């Protein structure tokens with residue numbers, strides 16, 4: 112990926128901040144000396160500096176002043192305080208990107224100087240292994256170039272999609288919370304394998320790689336999941352008996368409710 116010329120500040124160097132820095136460096140879109148990471152914990156910053164070789168600081172102001180792209184990765188409850196404390200250091204042509212769940216563009220634009228370019232991104236934890244899914248929504252002052260650079264930045268940790276912000280609670284409920292649902296599915300499938308006599312480690316490997324393969328089939332063939340399911344289901348074969356058990360257990364309703372409940376909660380947090 113071709114390198115961008117801007118300097119980047121990561122405000123909040125926890126799990127997601129660390130993940131984003133890893134992706135930026137691994138993809139070559141930014142070099143370590145272009146990135147400044149801030150965090151209140153000197154111990155955390157030691158870890159980040161040792162791992163990535165980026166600049167680090169406990170002072171959000173100096174991180175913001177050193178950069179033109181400011182990626183806010185603090186917890187949502189810290190958002191207003193952090194913006195209030197750094198807004199004097201934000202220049203009119205800086206790009207503010209927030210990955211904070213539930214913190215709306217309207218709120219952020221209200222906390223920042225009029226005309227500040229603000230983009231909201233909802234990534235997920237598989238970004239750690241370059242298989243993330245990031246939804247991107249643009250604020251009212253964002254240029255096409257700023258949107259495009261944001262897509263490039265988050266493409267460094269997986270796929271991106273540009274969406275209207277009204278869908279962000281659903282995105283949070285589906286692709287941000289979803290990995291937790293799928294880990295439970297993988298664990299349960301592996302339990303089934305163990306019950307059928309497979310060693311635990313083998314069962315987990317089979318379940319995880321099969322899940323990865325099924326997801327790739329959906330994305331790469333473009334076929335509807337129902338068609339792909341039919342392809343696996345031989346008349347009077349084994350899969351159809353397994354599907355009957357799944358339907359008896361209410362798997363569809365359960366997963367639909369998992370997503371809608373997480374979406375409802377995302378709306379409450381916002």
Ligand SMILES: NC(=O)c1ccc[n+]([C@@H]2O[C@H](COP(=O)([O-])OP(=O)(O)OC[C@H]3O[C@@H](n4cnc5c(N)ncnc54)[C@H](OP(=O)(O)O)[C@@H]3O)[C@@H](O)[C@H]2O)c1
Nearest residue numbers: 123124125126127150184185186187210211212234235236
């Ligand atoms: N984890 C996910 O799956 C996920 C997915 C999508 C979006 N997000 C969003 O990403 C954001 C970060 O999540 P996370 O999982 O990375 O959380 P996290 O690991 O807790 O990281 C947040 C970091 O921000 C630091 N921090 C606190 N106050 C700060 C301040 N005033 N200035 C600078 N840094 C400060 C925290 O330090 P202390 O721990 O010392 O307070 C911590 O290191 C959240 O808003 C979350 O909604 C997370």
